[in-house]
Amino acid sequence: MSAGFAQNRRIALITLVVDSYDRAKSFYCDSLGFECLSDERMPDGKRWLVVKPKGTDGCGLLLAEADGDQQTCSIxxxxxxxxxxxxxxxxxxxxxxxxxxxxxxxxxxxxxxxxxxxxxxxxxxxxxxxxxxxxxxxx
Known part of the structure; x- marks a missing residue:
């Protein structure tokens, strides 16, 4: 074990850049059967939207609406x-x-x-x- 690192670490979220919060939420929850863990509006107008496969304790997706041309190009x-x-x-x-x-x-x-x-x-x-x-x- 490397000195200085905790043993119980895991990747909790991966950001996925999307064109629309609602469209992405519908696809992942309705078409793929994911559950929505969080859909909170933030003061800057963005949302903290987290989905993951139902019944798992694994990694979730943070669905992030593109902000600007560079992010839009990555969708x-x-x-x-x-x-x-x-x-x-x-x-x-x-x-x-x-x-x-x-x-x-x-x-x-x-x-x-x-x-x-x-x-x-x-x-x-x-x-x-x-x-x-x-x-x-x-x-």
């Missing part, structure tokens, strides 16, 4: 076109079917890899995600 391309987000599930077939029924756009047919069942999908903005049922639970 949908925050990882340079690579898969940047991984949504793990305990039942790939169930969640894949539910997401398709909600209009989520998958970029490929499901495939079975050594690490599990997976298919790449795009969020509302074109960011790429893996829907992944790991073969073995991560430790």
């Amino acid at each position: 949908g391309n925050q990882t340079g076109g690579r898969v940047g987000f991984f949504l793990n599930t305990d039942d790939f077939a169930r969640d894949h079917a539910a997401m398709l029924a909600k209009g989520v756009r998958f970029l490929e047919e499901p495939r079975h890899e050594v690490y599990g069942s997976v298919a790449v999908f795009e969020d509302l903005y074109g960011n790429r995600w893996d829907l992944l049922e790991p073969r073995h639970s991560p430790t």
Whole structure:
């Protein structure tokens, strides 16, 4: 263990730049089945809008409405076109079917890899995600 660091640290939030708080909240909560943990208005007109997959204690997304041209240009391309987000599930077939029924756009047919069942999908903005049922639970 490195001196000076606590043992119980974790990544709590990842910022995702979006075009509209309400549009993003609707997509993540309605289409992907996330829950809204917080939606608070701040004095500067921004919102503290946090969503995450239901029933987990993992990392959440801070949905941040773009402020200015530079942030607007990053919407949908925050990882340079690579898969940047991984949504793990305990039942790939169930969640894949539910997401398709909600209009989520998958970029490929499901495939079975050594690490599990997976298919790449795009969020509302074109960011790429893996829907992944790991073969073995991560430790």
